[in-house]
Amino acid sequence: RRGEMAKLTQLIDNDVFRAYAxxxxxxxxxxxxxxxxxxxxxxxxxxxxxxxxxxxxxKGESAKKYLRTDADVERVRRGHLNDLENIVPFLxxxxxxxxxxxxxxxxxxxxxxxxxxxxxxxxxYLIPLPQPGRGLSWAVGYAVTISMAYRVLSSVLYL
Amino acid sequence: RRGEMAKLTQLIDNDVFRAYAxxxxxxxxxxxxxxxxxxxxxxxxxxxxxxxxxxxxxKGESAKKYLRTDADVERVRRGHLNDLENIVPFLxxxxxxxxxxxxxxxxxxxxxxxxxxxxxxxxxYLIPLPQPGRGLSWAVGYAVTISMAYRVLSSVLYL
Amino acid sequence: RRGEMAKLTQLIDNDVFRAYAxxxxxxxxxxxxxxxxxxxxxxxxxxxxxxxxxxxxxKGESAKKYLRTDADVERVRRGHLNDLENIVPFLxxxxxxxxxxxxxxxxxxxxxxxxxxxxxxxxxYLIPLPQPGRGLSWAVGYAVTISMAYRVLSSVLYL
Numbered sequence: 001r002r003g004e005m006a007k008l009t010q011l012i013d014n015d016v017f018r019a020y021a022x023x024x025x026x027x028x029x030x031x032x033x034x035x036x037x038x039x040x041x042x043x044x045x046x047x048x049x050x051x052x053x054x055x056x057x058x059k060g061e062s063a064k065k066y067l068r069t070d071a072d073v074e075r076v077r078r079g080h081l082n083d084l085e086n087i088v089p090f091l092x093x094x095x096x097x098x099x100x101x102x103x104x105x106x107x108x109x110x111x112x113x114x115x116x117x118x119x120x121x122x123x124x125y126l127i128p129l130p131q132p133g134r135g136l137s138w139a140v141g142y143a144v145t146i147s148m149a150y151r152v153l154s155s156v157l158y159l
Numbered sequence: 160r161r162g163e164m165a166k167l168t169q170l171i172d173n174d175v176f177r178a179y180a181x182x183x184x185x186x187x188x189x190x191x192x193x194x195x196x197x198x199x200x201x202x203x204x205x206x207x208x209x210x211x212x213x214x215x216x217x218k219g220e221s222a223k224k225y226l227r228t229d230a231d232v233e234r235v236r237r238g239h240l241n242d243l244e245n246i247v248p249f250l251x252x253x254x255x256x257x258x259x260x261x262x263x264x265x266x267x268x269x270x271x272x273x274x275x276x277x278x279x280x281x282x283x284y285l286i287p288l289p290q291p292g293r294g295l296s297w298a299v300g301y302a303v304t305i306s307m308a309y310r311v312l313s314s315v316l317y318l
Numbered sequence: 319r320r321g322e323m324a325k326l327t328q329l330i331d332n333d334v335f336r337a338y339a340x341x342x343x344x345x346x347x348x349x350x351x352x353x354x355x356x357x358x359x360x361x362x363x364x365x366x367x368x369x370x371x372x373x374x375x376x377k378g379e380s381a382k383k384y385l386r387t388d389a390d391v392e393r394v395r396r397g398h399l400n401d402l403e404n405i406v407p408f409l410x411x412x413x414x415x416x417x418x419x420x421x422x423x424x425x426x427x428x429x430x431x432x433x434x435x436x437x438x439x440x441x442x443y444l445i446p447l448p449q450p451g452r453g454l455s456w457a458v459g460y461a462v463t464i465s466m467a468y469r470v471l472s473s474v475l476y477l
Contacts, residue, residue, distance in 0.1 A: 018317035021255040096339040158336035177476035180414040
């Protein structure tokens with residue numbers, strides 16, 4: 001048992017893997033924050049998707065009017081889905097990249113730019129900033145993931 | 160080759176990692192079940208999203224009327240998306256947590272509560288149960304993931 | 319430091335893990351491609367979701383008419399969401415499967431069929447092919463993931 005734990009500790013003690021763990025936790029927590037922002041807008045805008053969510057506003061027609069879409073709620077939901085579409089590839093490709101033995105400084109550059117780009121994307125979406133603010137922040141995160149995928153495929157390719 | 164396999168086996172033989180693997184497989188299979196439930200409702204409610212899916216009901220107007228949304232289908236789809244939004248963070252943060260060397264009993268507590276909360280969330284969504292049933296089951300899974308993220312960041316932080 | 323790197327290299331040098339890394343990178347890149355296809359259709363069909371995206375078409379009513387849904391855009395988006403629903407389970411269950419020590423030939427069979435099925439699914443969705451083309455390609459990828467989950471649970475189960 002002590003031997004096994006030692007091996008696991010070696011993985012988590014590797015600096016590149018620690019950096020991956022840190023930035024992955026950060027972007028996943030940022031993505032999770034979108035759920036709270038959606039809930040906040042649903043409650044303040046009184047715009048719900050499920051009849052059982054409006055039961056506290058009374059019965060029948062008086063509650064039914066809150067079963068509706070709201071522009072602010074939909075905006076947060078689009079941001080949340082965009083997170084899923086971009087952070088899932090980072091989660092998988094970033095892990096493989098971290099295990100492919102990159103230089104620590106190069107790895108940190110990738111992780112930091114990705115996390116910064118996704119945080120900027122969220123602000124650009126929610127404020128909202130005029131384009132190309134959101135588009136650029138999306139593209140930067142996308143390019144970082146492609147760069148890591150290139151490194152993974154060129155170092156481990158086994159078809 | 161034998162040496163490499165031995166090293167991999169050490170990872171999968173670690174009890175915390177085995178528990179992570181077990182509960183991750185369970186919640187991912189549960190999430191996959193949502194696809195089958197969606198298909199079941201689409202077929203029984205005759206509510207499809209793609210014209211090619213309704214071709215077996217005839218041509219032209221007779222088939223077109225099945226290109227529609229249905230309350231039951233949409234309910235399952237919302238549950239499926241909520242799974243993605245919550246199980247993806249568990250997948251990533253849970254892996255890092257399992258590698259951070261927690262006590263087995265603490266890790267099992269986290270994994271069991273998370274899996275239980277997500278299963279409860281599905282029942283609450285599909286039956287549906289009155290609120291705050293669904294809200295509470297969502298919040299419990301969310302809190303477990305935050306707790307694991309806190310442990311990951313406090314033990315490996317490398318910015 | 320050299321010792322740690324050697325350990326990480328052992329993971330990434332394992333043939334089954336290299337195959338997992340290769341096919342995971344491929345299906346994640348394929349999923350990322352859906353973002354570009356969505357952007358292509360949004361621009362060529364002039365169908366956007368956010369007011370700030372239509373600002374370059376002028377102000378007021380002249381730009382507002384481009385805030386609309388388009389059948390081609392929605393089709394790509396459904397394909398993208400289906401990727402998320404199916405590639406996320408592959409990402410997690412495939413990793414655990416690769417660590418469970420399967421035969422290389424068996425693992426390659428799983429990974430190759432999954433990747434082929436998801437690429438076929440995308441073509442079936444976007445062309446679109448008549449059913450059951452899309453349904454079958456979806457079911458093949460789903461069955462491969464179930465097969466890997468069965469192997470994971472039967473080899474590591476720790477409840």
